[in-house]
Amino acid sequence: MSSVHMRTYKKKSFPLSKIRRFIEPGPIVMVSSAHKGERNIMTLGWHMMLGLEPATIGCFIWDENRSFSLIRRSKQCVINLPTIDLIDAIIGVGNTHKSTVDKFEQFGLTPVDASKVDAPLIAECYANFECKLVDTSQINRHGLFVNL
C-alpha cells in the first residue's frame, strides 16, 4: 500500500431520515407544467441525469403535489434552471400548495410558449429544458418521472 491517511475521529450512526441532507445539495430547478387550461410550477431538488444520448433526466415528484397529476396527464414538463436572484420565487413556489394560487402571477414569473411542449417556459430562468415523459412505469412505485 502506497500510503494511508487514516482519520482517527470516531464515526457515529446517523438517522436514515437525515441522510438526504448529504445527497441533496445539487442545483435546484423549477418544473413548470400545464394540462387542459391548468398550469403549475414546483420547486424540485430531487432529480438526476439518467442518460447522455439521449439526454434523460429522472425527477422525483410527490404524488400529493399538483404537478404530479399535471405532468402525468400531459406527459410533458419544462425543467427551468433559476439563478440566485430568483431565490424568493424559488422558496415561495416551494412553500405554496394552495390549488387556487397561480404561481406565475403570485411570484412575478412570466410564462412563455415553449417550442416542443405545451407546458410554459419560465422566462426569468437562465435555461429551460423542454421535456417529454418517456417512461411512466416508475411513477407509482418511486414517484419517478423519466424525461427526455
Add this chain to the structure above:
Amino acid sequence: MSSVHMRTYKKKSFPLSKIRRFIEPGPIVMVSSAHKGERNIMTLGWHMMLGLEPATIGCFIWDENRSFSLIRRSKQCVINLPTIDLIDAIIGVGNTHKSTVDKFEQFGLTPVDASKVDAPLIAECYANFECKLVDTSQINRHGLFVNL
C-alpha cells in the same frame, strides 16, 4: 400580476448532450462494492434521493463499469461521502478503469468492515451509507440501482 422581471437577453438552443452540466453539480460520492473476493470503488455523480422513509437513493451506474456487476451480484454497496482533501483520490478513482488495479491500494484508501453489508467502507470518507439494493427492475432499462 404583481410584478414582472423579464430578462431581455435572447435564449438560444443548447445541445442536449451538454445539458447534464446544469443538472450534475451535486455532491460527488464514492461507491464501494465487493463480491466473491473482488472489490472496487467508483466515483459517482449521478444519484438522487428517491424516498425519505425509508431513505432510498437511486444511482446510475454504467453497465461497462466493474462496479455494475459487483453491485448487481452482491445486491449491496456503500455510498461514501468524500471531503475535498480527497480530491486526488476522487479524480484518480474516476479515471481508473483497469480491472487489475486495486483502487484502495492505488489511492491510499482504507477499507473498513461495514456493519450491515459485505462491501467495505472507505475509512477516509466523512460519511458512509451502507446500502442494500431494493429494486433491480430498472438496472437494464436505465442503469438505475435503487438502494435502501
